[in-house]
Amino acid sequence: MGPLTVDNSLPYRLADLLSISLVLRQTAPYLPVSSVFALAATSKALHHIVHHSPDVFRYLDLSTVKSAIVPYEPLDSGGISWRAQRMDESLTEDEFYSGPVRGIFAKLQRRRTLQNVQTLVLDGLSVPADLVREIIAEDAFNVRILSIRETKHLNERKLQQVLRYAVRPGRPVGTPKIKGIYFFGQRETVQEAPRQKSTTKKSRSPSPKGVMSSQGAQIGAEWNHKSSEALSAALAQSPDKWYQCSGRMMPKRASLEWAETLKACEGIIAFDVVLCRGPRHDPARAFVSNSDSEASGLPHPASYLSPTIATIALGSKGCDTCHSCPERPAVFGQSSSSEFPLLSPIPLHSSSLRAAQMPHTIDGSNLPPLFVRCEDCLKGRWCERCHKWWDEDCYTVSAVAQRTELQQTEFMQDAATDGTAHMLPKQSIKVHMGLCVNSCLIGEMMAGAGSNGMWG
Known part of the structure; x- marks a missing residue:
């Protein structure tokens, strides 16, 4: 076969394109870890790129890796896939739950790619505080952005101690390497198609009464939201x-x-x-x-x-x-x-x-x-x-607004009963029971008129 030309074939192979650092950096984060290793197994050239380029695992998302999930097995099962030795009483709970992720880290370290990871996503996995401490403090890691949202078996008090120690005044120069941690928010999840409810079986729970409990009203409220x-x-x-x-x-x-x-x-x-x-x-x-x-x-x-x-x-x-x-x-x-x-x-x-x-x-x-x-x-x-x-500067909260919602409600009802509601300054209260008085509260009162609610 002669050399490739523009006339009869593509001028570049996939390995040639991925060998360009800019192309590889823009492409690799979109590929799951399993797909990256599958790609490396297709040719020697791609194997060399995957295992020797620092851009492949710069962004590493383990939240979708099945081997990173702790299997629901008893602690004395006699052995697990991510540990070579037999499990015994010396194995702590944190070591057990961090085993799958530690096993992946060990493989990456043997292949000398763990140091390349700068953004690490562990959302939803079992991540004890000791593992976070290692990621922050150990020289084997070079993580800048860490995501541990909705993780399991994470002791928050211990994590707080880890973070305070990492930022202590007497820490070594240049530490900690980590610059950002995602912890409080919700992780991004793939939207699943809604399942159709079975119509063969009828619900045994009694249907609630009222106009707002009807199916049409609930659908309307959901669409309004x-x-x-x-x-x-x-x-x-x-x-x-x-x-x-x-x-x-x-x-x-x-x-x-x-x-x-x-x-x-x-x-x-x-x-x-x-x-x-x-x-x-x-x-x-x-x-x-x-x-x-x-x-x-x-x-x-x-x-x-x-x-x-x-x-x-x-x-x-x-x-x-x-x-x-x-x-x-x-x-x-x-x-x-x-x-x-x-x-x-x-x-x-x-x-x-x-x-x-x-x-x-x-x-x-x-x-x-x-x-x-x-x-x-x-x-x-x-x-x-x-x-x-x-x-x-624009609104001084009155004593009424500082009260609890129950106290506010009783105050407003007493004023209406005594006929003194008209004596209240119109702009004295801007927010009542979490709703602005000028628009949202009026709409709530109109919606509740005639019902069995407190405005009935």
């Missing part, structure tokens, strides 16, 4: 959830210990959440005395709050009145990197902190500002439905 989300995303400048009016970004509030850990890691290790920078977290601005608040037994709206993780995304427009905030919104490229969370999805082609934090714009306009706060800083100031909110 989806339409609201689609409209919010369309009006936003960025597709990133942190820059939209997404509301609560975490299913549950993080502990104070996590907030203190993030404070210790500030400027050294970034996370997929940030600390709230509201004025109540600033000791110089928060300690303000107020005789009226003390007399009513309620905390002053400007009372000090300890460091807290910001869990509510408020969009990029700021306060509904002044479109800003007292703490100054974070603007990428101008503010400190510690003010920005790591964004999802994890960047495929770069392991830098800038690539993980930089927001995207839909129309190519300027990067939007970031407004995020904790729930305590938004109490009585934020509408949970339309996500409007008012800052401390």
Whole structure:
């Protein structure tokens, strides 16, 4: 066979294309690990590229690797695939659950490719805190971005200790190597096709009564919710959830210990959440005395709050009145990197902190500002439905708004019963029971009129 020409065949082989570093770097992250090794087995040239190029395993996602999942076997089964020796009583629980991932790391280290991994994804796997410590501290690893979202058998208290030790003041120069950790958010999952429910068997549970419990009403409510989300995303400048009016970004509030850990890691290790920078977290601005608040037994709206993780995304427009905030919104490229969370999805082609934090714009306009706060800083100031909110300079939360939802409801009902509701200033309360008074609360009252709810 003569040499290949443009006239009768392709001028380059696949191995020739993948030998180009730029092509390989852009292609490899899209291939599952199993496909990479299958490709290496097709020819000597591709085998050499896969096992000797530093770009192949720069981004390593083990969350979809079957051998990385702990099988549901008893601890005394007599032997497991990822350990050569027989399991005995000396094997700790952490060693057992980290066995599959450790086995993969051992194989990569023998092939001298473990040092090339800079972005490591372990979402949903069994990852004890000791394994995270090794990834952060051991010289065998060179990980810059680590994702351990929704992992199993991970002791959070122990992980906090690992992180605090890694950022201690007396740590060696150039450590830790890791720059960002995805931990608090939800991992990206492949959307599965919805399964059709069987129509042969009837449900034994009694169907609830009421108009809103009907199938049509539930479908309508679901579509209204989806339409609201689609409209919010369309009006936003960025597709990133942190820059939209997404509301609560975490299913549950993080502990104070996590907030203190993030404070210790500030400027050294970034996370997929940030600390709230509201004025109540600033000791110089928060300690303000107020005789009226003390007399009513309620905390002053400007009372000090300890460091807290910001869990509510408020969009990029700021306060509904002044479109800003007292703490100054974070603007990428101008503010400190510690003010920005790591964004999802994890960047495929770069392991830098800038690539993980930089927001995207839909129309190519300027990067939007970031407004995020904790729930305590938004109490009585934020509408949970339309996500409007008012800052401390534009709205002083009244004593009524500082009360619990039950106390607020009783106060409003008493005012209506006594006929004194008209005496309340119209703008004295902007948010009641998590809804803005001017629009969302009125709509809720109209929807509940005539029902057996509290507005019936």
